[in-house]
Amino acid sequence: MTKRLEGKVAFITGAARGQGRAHAVRLAEEGVKLIAIDLCAQIDTVPYPLATQGDLDETAQLVTDAGGEILAVAADVRDLAALHKAVDAGVERFGRLDGVVANAGIVNYASALELEAQAWLDMMDVNLTGVFWTIKAALPHIVAGGRGGSIVMTSSVAGLRGIPNTAHYVTAKTGLVGLMRALAVELGPYGIRVNTIHPGSVNTPMLQNEASYDLFLPGRENPTYEDFARINQAINVLPMPWAEASNISDAVAFLLSDEARVITGAALPADSGMSVHW
Secondary structure, eight states, X not given: OOXXXXXXXXXXXXXXXXXXXHHHHHHHHTTOEEEEEEOOSXXXXXXXXXXOHHHHHHHHHHHHHTTOOEEEEEOOTTOHHHXXXXXXXXXXXXXXXXXXXXXXXXXXXXXXXXXXXXXXXXXXXXXXXXXXXXXXXXXXXXXXXXXXXXXXXXXXXXXXXXXXXXXXXXXXXXXHHHHHHHHHXXXXXXXXXXEEEEEOSBSSTTTSSHHHHHHHSTTOSSOOHHHHHHHHHHTOSSSOSOBOHHHHHHHHHHHHSGGGTTOOSOEEEESTTGGGOO
16 A cells, blocks of 8 residues: 555545545555444334444554554534544544544335334434534544545446436435535635546445345345346446445545545545446
């Protein structure tokens, strides 16, 4: 690794597992010191197990093994006070804050006719409001540093196109694009860049679970990993059923780096072509 981000400090949410863990490890390899949080609890409307404290501890160990430094805290992106507490503690420890990776998110599935109110509210609270709270907690420190910075929000291919049975998810992820554009204009004078990244299918527990299999393979008894891979391949342009989390980490590291110094207000697809598939 060239450690092109040596000396920088970043705040990352949803770090216990999946994309968040991959981003944390990759950024540590690039020289970033990390303030990392995850809920480490279950949300009733989420149909798959969420990450645990043990998962967050494992991420912290992986970061340490990669030669990085990390402050890992169990905190809820829906709780602004908890986010302020975590970020403040991290800045006190590391002395600065340069970037944000607002990655925490959930998904569940239902038609608009069947979508329950609590599922809608949880989706908005975590995937949209939680991203804004994450940024709001971090911004005072980034601005005070006077060095500029970079904010990356994890949206989705669902922020670029319509997907059935996910009206609440599509709404939240599309809302991030509007938030990104507004903040890019507002924060540009501070030298702070703001972008969204839009993964398609990624090989994490958020994708590989029974609820996803039921959505993509309705009525199929005992669907297999291979069955699911064939369906996902059919909706991608590139010859792969899904990305690995580390593939998305490449894009995140780029957007945080000086190599992206003139990129702001951009919605970057990282979706194997799913958003343009006819």
